[in-house]
Amino acid sequence: xxxxxxxxxxxxxxxxxxxxxxxxxxxxxxxxxxxxxxxxxxxxxxxxxxxxxxxxxxxxxxxxxxxxxxxxxxxxx
Numbered sequence: 001x002x003x004x005x006x007x008x009x010x011x012x013x014x015x016x017x018x019x020x021x022x023x024x025x026x027x028x029x030x031x032x033x034x035x036x037x038x039x040x041x042x043x044x045x046x047x048x049x050x051x052x053x054x055x056x057x058x059x060x061x062x063x064x065x066x067x068x069x070x071x072x073x074x075x076x077x
Contacts, residue, residue, distance in 0.1 A: 003051070004068040008043045011054065012073040019070040027067075031058045037076060 006012055014036050017024050031053050032038070041050040041060065048062040063071075 001073060002069045003038075003040065003063070003071040003073050004049055004065055006040050006073050008040050010040070011076040012038050012040065013076055014038060014071060015074050016072045017070060018072060019067070023067065023070070027071075030061060031056050032061070032063075032071075038073070 003012075014032065014034055017027060017032075017034060027033075033055075036053055036055040039052045039054055041052060046065075048064055049068040050060055050062050052058065052060055
């Protein structure tokens with residue numbers, strides 16, 4: 001499932017980023033990497049997706065819906 005459809009307050013693992021190299025570089029620069037565990041903080045139909053990267057302990061991060069649709073996540077096993 002993609003990040004924008006994922007449930008709120010569940011530990012999620014980033015399984016893949018379905019975008020171009022420039023977007024992957026931008027995500028890496030803000031602390032989002034393949035294999036990281038993230039926590040989605042909101043569930044609104046419009047506006048940005050708020051998340052916290054649990055792997056790096058970073059602060060809250062807001063991603064646009066279009067970008068969140070390109071990040072595929074799964075539940076932690």
